Amino acid sequence: MNIKQVAKKARVSTATVSRIINGSSAVRPKTAQRVRQAIRALNYYPNTHARTLVSGRSRILGLIISDISNPFFPELVKGFEDVALQNNYEVILTNTNYDSTRMASCVQRMLERKAEGVAIMTSEMNRQLIEELSRRGVPIVFLDVGSVRNRISNICVDYAQGIHEAVDHLCALGHRRIGFISGPLSLKSARTRRSSFLECLKQYDLAKEDTLIVEGNHKIDGGELAMYRLLQLKRAPTAVLTSNDLTAFGALRAIHHARLRVPEDISIVGFDDIELSQFTQPPLTTIRLPRTELGRIAFDALFRILRGDSQKGAAYRIETHLVVRSSTSAAYLLPGSQDLESAAVRRGS
């Protein structure tokens, strides 16, 4: 079951067997055939640990995410793993659970298993550990927070673009009061999304009232609560953007409970385009963030460095685009009658 037995059976040295396995240098076709037969006959496959030990290359890549049960991540993971597998890399997947202590142990495990590169798709970072990785020469790719300066490759998601498209779309439908339900502001990604939205409001010269921006938690219940708060405003928004789709689901629920209608009374726009968004009632207009591609790019970023095709600290960009479904429509209320309760009454509900 080891290379020696194969060598013996094929009447060659272990070096020759190794050469066949790795294609590292030429061997006579006749010898090669004999070796290959022996390998098949013994059902031999090399011991990766021995390989790693001597060659210094583990063919392992690390992927650190927040939480696999967050619907944002599975597709990203699949994208990453698919290409990694195609290139004969094994993936070690770890969850930080949004906890920077656990993040530390994630990185430590990468280090121990000798990952050749690490993709960190979450923002609980720990300077010390990152530097430890850098010092050991392990290439890193980050989501949104890398930079050339620290030699960490960065994948920059262009949130602004999708948000622009959404606001554009809503404006074209006649909306002027647009609300926003953010994620938990402790999260970097949530903050970025919110500030992109604020930026956008400015550009479109739209009302920017603090009351129209409410903090959620990137989960359904938080979206629901936040939406209730928006509905209680004297002058409620006629359209609401949300920081992720789960938040939008919650908003949908709140509006339904308030006996109002989407999109007739209020338009809702989600973010991420998780699979379930096609199946809400009504199907959700949302900003698509191509997560499979994100995973692919993360692998690519690492792979290029490993092959020497690219420097550490390269920058990549991912676009986001609006997907229009049925949760948005023309602003139904006239400027003078922005009272949602009366709308409900008018409809006789």
Place this chain on the structure above:
Amino acid sequence: MNIKQVAKKARVSTATVSRIINGSSAVRPKTAQRVRQAIRALNYYPNTHARTLVSGRSRILGLIISDISNPFFPELVKGFEDVALQNNYEVILTNTNYDSTRMASCVQRMLERKAEGVAIMTSEMNRQLIEELSRRGVPIVFLDVGSVRNRISNICVDYAQGIHEAVDHLCALGHRRIGFISGPLSLKSARTRRSSFLECLKQYDLAKEDTLIVEGNHKIDGGELAMYRLLQLKRAPTAVLTSNDLTAFGALRAIHHARLRVPEDISIVGFDDIELSQFTQPPLTTIRLPRTELGRIAFDALFRILRGDSQKGAAYRIETHLVVRSSTSAAYLLPGSQDLESAAVRRGS
């Protein structure tokens, strides 16, 4: 950065350092302290590959699932990983994508990375590969399909129990015609769920008409289509059980489109209790399959064998229970008026 340097710094032999790290035999407290200091000073951690190579134990466990973006799996994975981590095992996660060719490569990867045990939570099995694992002495735990005979530990999910509770619940509410939307019958788990249902009907002496049983695909669109078919029946069911929650989501959609109401016109029961089921409209009554626990038990089954506390081929059991939410209620229609269309008309919709 290796054990020699630590040994040198602490003025002991590598064997002593190893003893400290593994606690394998007593060392003088004074020496121990010196070694520990050296370890900390050099920021040393052992090379797992070297360890595995010589000790033959990798501290790696394999977990094979179908598809991480199927909402059934994330919690299972988390349950498994959490306990594995607590016991210092690393987890290699692989997806078969419901494809038995890929299943083969999953197992191969486990073999190559020298997993000490493998949990196979999907049913695309490949006799040959399983035997290969067995031959190399790798303990295996399977979902539903293991057995003592082949020395494969088995976790048996008691689908019948939850289904009984559901049927019981529906009967108590006055339902007599209960439909079922199954998963794709190519899947073992879908077949098992369906046959549990059929079994149950018999016990309750309920109508068993083939037309009341429709095949879905364990996804939303399949559930929707299947529900349409049920709605078109002359004598449609007043309650429908589904093989998983996504299917139930689809059914909800279909009923909504048909301008009927859940639960007033039709009661719906899901299966699995994925997180989103709390948030549908109405919140879904469903049969809870405790997936985190499933993951935990899978680890436990392997761990016991590894510690020698248990034989290969042990059996474990997981219970399922009904969770009543709002998608079920008393059968609204009188026996003589089981015409859903007229129900809709009566309500004036």
Place this chain on the structure above:
DNA sequence: CTAATGGATGTAATCGTTTACATGGCGAGC
């Protein structure tokens, strides 16, 4: 015909640990 060249193969060191066995020193029992 000899020497140089180069391609195919073998030899052996190496990677970083663990662990069986050897050694050394010290206390206890006689």
Place this chain on the structure above:
DNA sequence: GCTCGCCATGTAAACGATTACATCCATTAG
């Protein structure tokens, strides 16, 4: 005071590959 035994530690052989270097043989050029 000697021996026995035990505890703490060291020595060195594995584990299973890769790979630099050496060797061998055949071919070709001079």
